[in-house]
Amino acid sequence: DNGFSWDVSLNYARNRNKVVALAEGLTTYILASQRGMTSEARVGQPYGTLYGVAFERSPDGQIVYGNNGLPLRQATQQIIGNIQPDWTGGMLNTFNFKGFTLTALVDVRMGGDIYDEGTGTGRWTGQYEETALGREEGVIGKGVRKLTAADGSVSYVPNDIIVTANQMYAYNNPRNYHEAAIFDASYVKLRELSLGYNIPVAALKKLHIQSAKLSLVGRNVWMIFKNTPHVDPEFDSKGGNAQGFGYGELPSSRSLGMNLSLSF
Secondary structure, X not given: OOXXXXXXXXXXXXXXXXXXXXXXXXXXXEEEEEOOEEEEEEOOOOOOEEEEOOEOEOOOOOXXXXXXXXXXXXXXXXXXEEOOOOEEEEEXXXXXXXXXXXXXXXXXXXXXXXXXHHHHHHHHOOOOHHHHOOOOOOEEOOOEEEEEOOOOOEEEEEOOOEEOHHHHHHOOOOOOOHHHHEEEOOEEEEEEEEEEEEOOHHHOHHHOOOEEEEEEEEEEEEEEEEOOOOOOOOXXXXXXXXXXXXXXXXXXXXXXXXXXXXXX
């Protein structure tokens, strides 16, 4: 009754797929590659599966360390991710009250992986704050060591070997250990926020203007949630089918502006 209204628009999408066939004679097609890691369309796998050098892992998924306290890696390339999100969605809220309009657009991506060589390299070279840990006293890698008994049976115990920090962080070198630069690309963003005012028609008659709206608009306003350290996961350094690759992109920007809309 007082003229207040609240409109909500929602959208949701998900994609489940599998490559069932390629051109005659092909079982895989490389969409993109970087430092020996590839994104592929491979028969029997989802489109955009990432293949690269992975850490060796125990049956329960923990990283396996050698007797020198450094992580072991798989002998052959493994599946280490996929560029496609589990789902995407958004919500647009529009509030109207006495000539004022407030809109807020929330953008969501859940799941999907990216290869962020920039963050991996920053850790490898000791530029990020997390690499300050253990510079004096050394580091114990989080995971297990594999023990092989005389009869050939294998068991796992918690890793307890201390190594120097520069040795440990060298294993974040994404050029040799691709898995060290694989990150979950999920995010929730306040993509756009705007506040507008419809100038009363009575104030416009002498100017022969039918309607006028003045708005303040902000874009990329707030990163509400993300799983990637140091960077905005929404990057695409190669373009086209070569999604999910990044290395040293400039930070994402926020824009603030004013908009005047006139109707004559």
